[in-house]
Amino acid sequence: MADTPDKQVEPRAGGGDVARPEVRPYESLIPKRGPVADALAPAAGFGVTLKNFFSKTVTEQYPFEPAPVKPRFHGRHQLNRYADGLEKCIGCELCAWACPADAIYVEAADNTPDQQFSPGERYGRVYQINYLRCIFCALCIEACPTRALTMTNDFELAGPTREGLIFEKQDLLAPMADGMLAAPHPMVEGTTDTEYYRGEVTAPTATQVDWVAEHRPDDATLDAARASARTAAPTGQETR
Numbered sequence: 001m002a003d004t005p006d007k008q009v010e011p012r013a014g015g016g017d018v019a020r021p022e023v024r025p026y027e028s029l030i031p032k033r034g035p036v037a038d039a040l041a042p043a044a045g046f047g048v049t050l051k052n053f054f055s056k057t058v059t060e061q062y063p064f065e066p067a068p069v070k071p072r073f074h075g076r077h078q079l080n081r082y083a084d085g086l087e088k089c090i091g092c093e094l095c096a097w098a099c100p101a102d103a104i105y106v107e108a109a110d111n112t113p114d115q116q117f118s119p120g121e122r123y124g125r126v127y128q129i130n131y132l133r134c135i136f137c138a139l140c141i142e143a144c145p146t147r148a149l150t151m152t153n154d155f156e157l158a159g160p161t162r163e164g165l166i167f168e169k170q171d172l173l174a175p176m177a178d179g180m181l182a183a184p185h186p187m188v189e190g191t192t193d194t195e196y197y198r199g200e201v202t203a204p205t206a207t208q209v210d211w212v213a214e215h216r217p218d219d220a221t222l223d224a225a226r227a228s229a230r231t232a233a234p235t236g237q238e239t240r
Contacts, residue, residue, distance in 0.1 A: 074137075077129055080148055081176070087173070090193075094144065095144055101133040105130075108123065110122055127169040128166055129167045131166070146197060179228030181212055188207075
């Protein structure tokens with residue numbers, strides 16, 4: 001060990017030697033600045049401050065004016081509908097299984113000829129989101145196989161009670177667009193859920209309108225749906 005040039009050897013009590021590594025001075029890898037750069041460093045550090053010091057002050061008038069958010073902001077959830085008014089949710093509960101905060105509760109039920117709420121066999125009879133638990137991670141959106149659940153830009157979810165922050169299905173359903181026919185009603189004749197998933201259903205048909213007129217003659221969506229059915233192209237023949 002005495003031949004090792006970069007180590008210092010010191011005697012140890014009780015026999016034997018201990019090799020201690022040589023302590024080398026610290027050398028910075030950052031290039032050194034010149035005297036001019038050192039003199040201008042304080043001004044450069046305050047550059048952002050000085051730039052904004054003379055800028056016009058903009059004050060957002062929230063809550064009197066809506067606060068702008070990014071287009072993909074994760075806000076309140078929404079349950080979407082197809083173009084003829086049937087619900088996209090099929091009650092598969094994948095969103096509830098994907099939720100890491102256990103904030104979603106779903107109960108499914110079977111569609112019947114007189115109670116057809118969604119294409120296929122099942123629909124979400126009960127749908128709840130507990131916003132006291134929700135962390136807005138959007139994993140539920142990724143899990144949804146029919147794009148029934150999406151997120152809006154609405155972030156104003158505060159309330160005075162805990163019960164008011166548990167949103168039910170009627171609170172989450174998307175508003176009826178012009179020309180939609182309120183469910184329940186039969187699917188477009190000659191179609192399956194596949195045509196719905198592909199986006200081939202673009203409006204209610206006259207047969208659907210007549211069914212609702214027979215079973216719910218006072219339905220508020222009948223007039224707009226009837227006009228939409230007259231102008232819509234037949235299912236599967238629209239331009240793709």
